[in-house]
Amino acid sequence: MKQRASEAQIHRTASPYIYEPPQECSRDHIRLIPDENEHRIDDIAKGLGLQRIGWIFTDLTSNAQGQKCTRNGDTYFLSSQECVMAGHFQNKFPNATKLSSSGKHGSKFVTVVLTGGKDGDIHMEGYQVRVTNRPSKSLLLLDFF
Secondary structure (H helix, E strand, O other), X not given: OEEEHHHOOOOOOOOOOOOOOOEEEEOOEEEEOOOOOHHHHHHHHHHOOOOXXXXXXXXXXXXXXXXXXXXXXXXXXXXXXXXXXHHHHHHHOOOEOOOOOOOEOOOOOXXXXXXXXXXXXXXXXXXXXXXXXXXXXXXXXXXXX
């Protein structure tokens, strides 16, 4: 199921910096390698008043005709592995709140895919995943904006 941003609460932010962690990637998977500098990076960001707000990746590849993307409305928006990683990151970076006994609730952490369209245009698609429990059903919902 998909939910448009107009149906959900919208939060806007800007990202002045992007940090690229060590990784192994192919057309069909992303594997982030444990980063020995992760705590240093977080400390520097905190000192600058910054925090992690999401992760971004691309499915674009270059060919003789220009850029080519692998995902679209006829294939898929996010792979199952990307949905799991998005959920992992959202759990790793929860919202702080005084209204919860744990001090945490939900997440604004976002997954962004730099992708293309059929006409060769390049754009970004943002997503969040969530699990909801409904009577006799457990659903993984993909929110996009």
